[in-house]
Amino acid sequence: MPYTYDDQNIFAKILRGEIPCTKVLETDHALAFTDISPKAPHHVLVIPKGPYVCHDHFALHATDAEIVDFTRAIGKVCAQLGVSPGTQGAGYRLISNAGTDGVQEVPHLHVHILAGRNIGPMVMAPS
Numbered sequence: 001m002p003y004t005y006d007d008q009n010i011f012a013k014i015l016r017g018e019i020p021c022t023k024v025l026e027t028d029h030a031l032a033f034t035d036i037s038p039k040a041p042h043h044v045l046v047i048p049k050g051p052y053v054c055h056d057h058f059a060l061h062a063t064d065a066e067i068v069d070f071t072r073a074i075g076k077v078c079a080q081l082g083v084s085p086g087t088q089g090a091g092y093r094l095i096s097n098a099g100t101d102g103v104q105e106v107p108h109l110h111v112h113i114l115a116g117r118n119i120g121p122m123v124m125a126p127s
């Protein structure tokens with residue numbers, strides 16, 4: 001079954017300007033803003049402006065222009081935060097949750113950029 005995009009999700013409302021955000025970067029096809037409940041000193045969410053539910057939806061259906069712009073937006077935010085190891089930054093982690101097992105809360109593709117401290121183990125051990 002193909003993806004169905006819910007245009008009432010909170011990030012769609014942010015994109016329409018119905019809910020405020022603390023903007024970090026905006027490009028033609030992407031928006032980056034701070035996470036409302038930060039899990040690290042730097043916690044930025046990067047979202048495409050198009051109606052994509054999660055990463056595989058975007059990767060398979062977005063235009064080349066959207067994919068390039070979104071990917072570069074992530075790089076630009078890392079540079080803006082000063083966390084790129086390529087410029088002596090201390091690094092970061094990218095996370096993109098999808099679906100039930102991925103524990104995705106908001107059904108609009110977003111990449112979390114977490115930085116500013118050691119982010120710890122890649123995943124929590126099963127309880």
Ligand code: AMP
Nearest residue numbers: 010021034035036037097103104105106
């Ligand atoms: P995920 O579990 O990957 O879907 O993550 C959703 C993220 O969205 C969480 O880290 C939330 O803290 C964040 N979030 C939810 N509402 C807002 C909002 N209005 N502004 C910024 N971040 C939000």
